[in-house]
Amino acid sequence: MIEILIHGRGGQGSVKASLALASAASKAGKYVQSFPEFGVERRGAPVKAFNRISDEPIVVRSKIYNPDHVVVLDPTLLHAIDITEGLKEGGWIIINTEKSPDSFTEYTKKFKVATVNATRIAVENHLGSKAAPIVNTAILGAIIRVLKVAGKKDLEEGIKEFVPVKAEANIKAAYEAFDQVKFSKEA
Amino acid sequence: MKKVILGDHAVSYGALLSRVQTIAAYPITPQTLIVERLSEMTANGELDAIFTKVESEHSAMASTVGSSAAGARAFTATSAQGLALMHEMLHWAAGARLPIVMANVNRAMAPGWTIWTDQNDSLSARDVGWMQVYCQNNQEVLDSIILGYKVSEQVDLPTMVILDAFVLSHTAEGVDIPDIKKVDEFLPPYKPEIKMDINDPRSFGALTSPDVYMEFRYKMQQAMDKAKKVIVEEGKKFGEMFGREYGLIEEYKTEDADTILIASATVASTARAVIDELREKGEKVGLVRIRVFRPFPTEEIIKVLEGRKKVVVIDRNISFGKTGIFFDEVKGAFYNSKGNKPPMFGYIAGLGGRDVTPKVIREIVEDALNKDKPESEIIWKGVKL
Amino acid sequence: MKHSDKDVKIKGASDMPEMPASLGSMAHNKTASWRNLKPVIDESKCIKCFICWKFCPDAAIDFIDENTSPKINYDYCKGCGICAHECPVKCIDMVEEER
Numbered sequence: 001m002i003e004i005l006i007h008g009r010g011g012q013g014s015v016k017a018s019l020a021l022a023s024a025a026s027k028a029g030k031y032v033q034s035f036p037e038f039g040v041e042r043r044g045a046p047v048k049a050f051n052r053i054s055d056e057p058i059v060v061r062s063k064i065y066n067p068d069h070v071v072v073l074d075p076t077l078l079h080a081i082d083i084t085e086g087l088k089e090g091g092w093i094i095i096n097t098e099k100s101p102d103s104f105t106e107y108t109k110k111f112k113v114a115t116v117n118a119t120r121i122a123v124e125n126h127l128g129s130k131a132a133p134i135v136n137t138a139i140l141g142a143i144i145r146v147l148k149v150a151g152k153k154d155l156e157e158g159i160k161e162f163v164p165v166k167a168e169a170n171i172k173a174a175y176e177a178f179d180q181v182k183f184s185k186e187a
Numbered sequence: 188m189k190k191v192i193l194g195d196h197a198v199s200y201g202a203l204l205s206r207v208q209t210i211a212a213y214p215i216t217p218q219t220l221i222v223e224r225l226s227e228m229t230a231n232g233e234l235d236a237i238f239t240k241v242e243s244e245h246s247a248m249a250s251t252v253g254s255s256a257a258g259a260r261a262f263t264a265t266s267a268q269g270l271a272l273m274h275e276m277l278h279w280a281a282g283a284r285l286p287i288v289m290a291n292v293n294r295a296m297a298p299g300w301t302i303w304t305d306q307n308d309s310l311s312a313r314d315v316g317w318m319q320v321y322c323q324n325n326q327e328v329l330d331s332i333i334l335g336y337k338v339s340e341q342v343d344l345p346t347m348v349i350l351d352a353f354v355l356s357h358t359a360e361g362v363d364i365p366d367i368k369k370v371d372e373f374l375p376p377y378k379p380e381i382k383m384d385i386n387d388p389r390s391f392g393a394l395t396s397p398d399v400y401m402e403f404r405y406k407m408q409q410a411m412d413k414a415k416k417v418i419v420e421e422g423k424k425f426g427e428m429f430g431r432e433y434g435l436i437e438e439y440k441t442e443d444a445d446t447i448l449i450a451s452a453t454v455a456s457t458a459r460a461v462i463d464e465l466r467e468k469g470e471k472v473g474l475v476r477i478r479v480f481r482p483f484p485t486e487e488i489i490k491v492l493e494g495r496k497k498v499v500v501i502d503r504n505i506s507f508g509k510t511g512i513f514f515d516e517v518k519g520a521f522y523n524s525k526g527n528k529p530p531m532f533g534y535i536a537g538l539g540g541r542d543v544t545p546k547v548i549r550e551i552v553e554d555a556l557n558k559d560k561p562e563s564e565i566i567w568k569g570v571k572l
Numbered sequence: 573m574k575h576s577d578k579d580v581k582i583k584g585a586s587d588m589p590e591m592p593a594s595l596g597s598m599a600h601n602k603t604a605s606w607r608n609l610k611p612v613i614d615e616s617k618c619i620k621c622f623i624c625w626k627f628c629p630d631a632a633i634d635f636i637d638e639n640t641s642p643k644i645n646y647d648y649c650k651g652c653g654i655c656a657h658e659c660p661v662k663c664i665d666m667v668e669e670e671r
Contacts, residue, residue, distance in 0.1 A: 001316075022191045031360075032359075033359070034359040034360070035353070035354075035357060035358040036357060038352075038353035038354075039302065039303070039353075043606070043608060054311040059457060060460050061351075061355075061358070061453040062457055062545065063544075065544075082403075299592030571583065572584045572585030572586055
């Protein structure tokens with residue numbers, strides 16, 4: 001079983017991303033859970049969404065404190081919170097940023113880093129506005145490429161199910177991120 | 188068809204597949220998504236039902252009682268303060284012997300204001316004459332709504348299908364959504380013998396003198412006793428048709444267990460992982476999940492607990508001035524049984540949504556394993572002093 | 573009642589009151605961070621009717637005196653815009669919050 005934590009800000013669609021990822025992995029034959037931080041959420045504040053993905057039925061229903069991998073939807077979070085809190089050594093950190101993975105030397109000693117410029121991809125595909133691009137679907141392409149929890153067709157279905165508005169553009173963004181994601185050298 | 192859905196939406200699909208005819212509901216976190224989806228289903232024609240927005244939960248149940256008495260398959264859903272507000276009407280639904288099914292999302296009672304899970308809301312409605320089913324995953328939530336109608340319509344008592352706030356209500360997982368034609372085969376349309384009918388006028392719930400009131404109560408208890416058999420029979424039939432069988436309790440690795448852990452709802456689900464872990468360390472532990480709390484599975488509990496060395500109960504609830512409620516009931520059920528009485532440990536954990544992790548459960552079981560007898564009737568797990 | 577700007581830190585049951593009454597009070601909870609749009613009063617147009625002050629659901633508009641325009645308390649205003657909606661002379665603008 002792998003446990004994934006998605007860091008985002010309220011309103012950026014972390015929960016939708018988590019749901020679409022769960023749906024994609026389910027279509028790939030896995031057992032899945034997807035849940036938000038339990039409670040109240042507000043725009044702009046740091047929020048989390050969680051995924052469990054497994055080949056066996058999942059019985060554990062507590063929150064995730066020690067994720068295997070983390071995803072960072074909003075690069076400004078890197079300075080705001082400790083995104084590696086509880087992260088298992090050797091886990092992936094998938095970041096939406098224009099920077100290269102190897103520039104994150106603070107992480108690359110203990111973890112593997114993958115980066116993708118989901119913001120640019122979202123803007124190019126007219127997802128959200130320039131000021132507030134919706135990056136949640138683009139990052140999904142990077143997630144399935146790095147973590148291999150679902151195929152591209154599975155993801156397409158997952159996006160159609162949970163992000164039905166502008167599904168085509170969202171799928172295109174996910175595919176572009178799939179192709180453009182960069183990996184740290186150590187990985 | 189397998190779909191990744193939230194626990195709340197599993198309730199909505201359960202109601203859809205049961206072809207409910209009326210829904211009267213008032214929104215409350217974390218139940219809101221249930222009725223939101225049902226209102227969409229009725230609006231887009233997927234579900235042929237009358238959806239009534241009411242001004243309170245008391246009205247929600249009053250309206251549901253009315254439509255059920257008129258012969259409709261009636262549904263509603265609520266949580267916590269909402270369930271408390273409809274309390275009077277809960278008695279009405281049961282006393283009028285109406286086969287209503289309601290989903291209650293287990294949310295702790297205020298104050299302090301809270302939206303997170305524990306069982307004190309539904310357990311405060313323990314004695315109203317409703318059947319209570321505590322679910323451990325979204326699949327069971329969906330299936331239990333369908334099963335609820337199947338059982339309720341045979342014993343003429345309402346069913347409360349209960350799911351943990353957020354841990355199920357707002358958690359998505361893969362759920363097999365059965366084909367509605369197959370559900371139709373399992374659950375035929377509701378045809379009550381007596382109903383409100385302008386062509387056959389009657390008085391419902393009329394003044395009942397001391398001469399006959401007690402007999403009506405006796406018959407409710409008989410219906411509860413009958414329900415125990417019906418729940419098991421229908422659970423088996425459901426298993427044959429849909430591949431998922433349900434009973435009053437569920438045992439996990441109990442066969443050779445010296446110590447039995449008793450839990451309910453999602454705590455029981457997480458506990459399985461702990462049982463596996465402790466088994467690997469050589470501890471002979473097993474798990475009993477109490478799925479149906481009313482009617483209480485007295486005989487089943489006695490059968491599975493007899494001859495064990497220790498019993499550990501985790502309660503996500505408390506009866507103030509007594510103990511955890513499941514603990515109290517298990518103890519009570521066991522008292523008149525034959526043979527040895529194993530020491531019983533009652534732990535309170537996870538109130539108001541405090542997370543019950545595998546670690547919490549493991550520490551509880553290990554604590555009991557290390558002691559001969561419980562130091563007190565209540566052992567608080569994780570309370571900060 | 574004691575107010576302080578510090579976070580409330582509680583060890584456990586022993587230093588908590590019997591009931592959940594103001595574990596430090598909502599004074600600590602600077603709800604301004606919820607705001608996306610910020611109300612700004614144009615004092616040159618304000619007729620000092622204090623309707624905004626009466627309608628604010630969070631009591632986040634302060635009354636100074638009858639001859640002074642009310643002041644919005646930007647620590648607690650959540651930016652709901654009810655004041656702007658209710659203002660009879662439309663002297664309150666909802667402007668994009670700077671972050």
